[in-house]
Amino acid sequence: MAMLAVAAEERPEKGRAICEGDVVIVYERHDRMKAVTVTRNGELQNRFGVFPHNEWIGKKFGSQIVGKNGAGFVFLLAPTPELWTLALPHRTQILYIADISFVVSFLELRPGSIVLESGTGSGSLTHSLARAVAPTGHVHTFDFHEQRANAAREDFVRNGVSGVVTVKVRDIQGEGFPEELAGCVDGVFLDLPQPWLAIPSVVRSLRSDGLVCSFSPCIEQVQRTCEVLSKERFADIRTFEVLLRSYEVRHENLSTSFDCSEHSSEQKSSEVSTKPPPHKRQRANEADEKDKPEGGLDAGDTNGTSKTVGEESKKPQRQLKPVIARPYPETKGHTGYLTFARQATLM
Numbered sequence: 153m154a155m156l157a158v159a160a161e162e163r164p165e166k167g168r169a170i171c172e173g174d175v176v177i178v179y180e181r182h183d184r185m186k187a188v189t190v191t192r193n194g195e196l197q198n199r200f201g202v203f204p205h206n207e208w209i210g211k212k213f214g215s216q217i218v219g220k221n222g223a224g225f226v227f228l229l230a231p232t233p234e235l236w237t238l239a240l241p242h243r244t245q246i247l248y249i250a251d252i253s254f255v256v257s258f259l260e261l262r263p264g265s266i267v268l269e270s271g272t273g274s275g276s277l278t279h280s281l282a283r284a285v286a287p288t289g290h291v292h293t294f295d296f297h298e299q300r301a302n303a304a305r306e307d308f309v310r311n312g313v314s315g316v317v318t319v320k321v322r323d324i325q326g327e328g329f330p331e332e333l334a335g336c337v338d339g340v341f342l343d344l345p346q347p348w349l350a351i352p353s354v355v356r357s358l359r360s361d362g363l364v365c366s367f368s369p370c371i372e373q374v375q376r377t378c379e380v381l382s383k384e385r386f387a388d389i390r391t392f393e394v395l396l397r398s399y400e401v402r403h404e405n406l407s408t409s410f411d412c413s414e415h416s417s418e419q420k421s422s423e424v425s426t427k428p429p430p431h432k433r434q435r436a437n438e439a440d441e442k443d444k445p446e447g448g449l450d451a452g453d454t455n456g457t458s459k460t461v462g463e464e465s466k467k468p469q470r471q472l473k474p475v476i477a478r479p480y481p482e483t484k485g486h487t488g489y490l491t492f493a494r495q496a497t498l499m
């Protein structure tokens with residue numbers, strides 16, 4: 153039960169050691185991870201070298217491992233729904249953590265909740281739904297694409313969430329959700345091309361006060377869904393767009409031509425020279441770039457805005473590397489709209 157491990161001794165943060173057969177998230181950097189099943193005599197090869205699995209067995213999750221030639225390293229992380237979303241094989245478009253966390257919160261999911269989902273897709277959301285409702289709840293997820301449903305089922309088994317997830321092949325827009333779950337469902341999540349077709353069946357499935365959420369990339373889909381939700385007398389119909397802005401925090405070169413240890417009046421007129429941040433900077437390997445000067449002005453460079461009034465030539469040039477934070481230039485934008493509504497019981 154890797155992703156749902158709740159017993160203290162099973163929690164990776166308590167230091168569980170990696171065993172043969174475990175799924176490990178091999179972390180190179182925040183946007184480059186790979187899920188690997190540990191096998192005896194297995195090997196991982198990447199641009200940092202060769203990493204024999206035998207050296208992983210017995211190490212704690214979270215360990216840094218240096219490659220065979222000593223040129224690079226990776227981290228071996230315990231799989232979580234959050235990391236799985238970043239490492240999973242994409243068979244469809246998927247939901248990412250910003251939307252997922254919002255969905256789990258706004259559907260008010262908790263241990264014991266019963267949830268319906270369609271379509272399953274690559275199972276990105278399903279893993280987070282499973283963890284939210286475990287150990288006593290259940291996620292029933294449906295996709296009309298048989299191969300996708302089968303591949304998702306294999307992932308759920310491999311990741312130890314299959315005890316709380318059932319995958320079935322079903323056309324939810326055509327047939328609706330199964331009758332046997334009618335009236336006892338706490339939350340429904342739809343990621344379908346025509347979600348409004350599934351709403352009458354959502355009405356039958358949800359308990360009173362239960363919640364539905366529909367994810368759609370286009371506002372026209374949202375409009376049609378809202379019309380049907382309204383017609384079906386859902387309450388509190390609200391649509392959100394979750395936009396995430398990530399920041400990079402790094403050392404940036406600034407140069408001054410005064411000695412910071414001297415706090416005298418003559419420094420009042422000193423100016424710190426900075427090079428304006430480039431509009432676009434290729435983000436290569438974090439590790440490679442981390443402390444690399446950004447080019448432009450450094451300690452010896454006087455061909456810029458650097459200006460010191462007074463003893464310019466006598467003062468030693470001093471390099472400062474303050475920490476700066478700024479948004480990544482290629483922040484991901486719109487992924488879709490999330491429409492929530494609550495099943496109301498009218499008097």
Ligand SMILES: C[S@@+](CC[C@H](N)C(=O)[O-])C[C@H]1O[C@@H](n2cnc3c(N)ncnc32)[C@H](O)[C@@H]1O
Pocket residue numbers: 244245246247270271272273274275276277278294295296297300322323324325326343344345
């Ligand atoms: C975008 S994917 C869902 C991705 C998923 N939310 C995730 O995070 O991985 C949409 C899925 O809906 C399925 N689908 C489309 N129409 C369907 C229908 N009528 N009934 C069931 N599944 C359907 C597709 O096969 C596809 O796998």
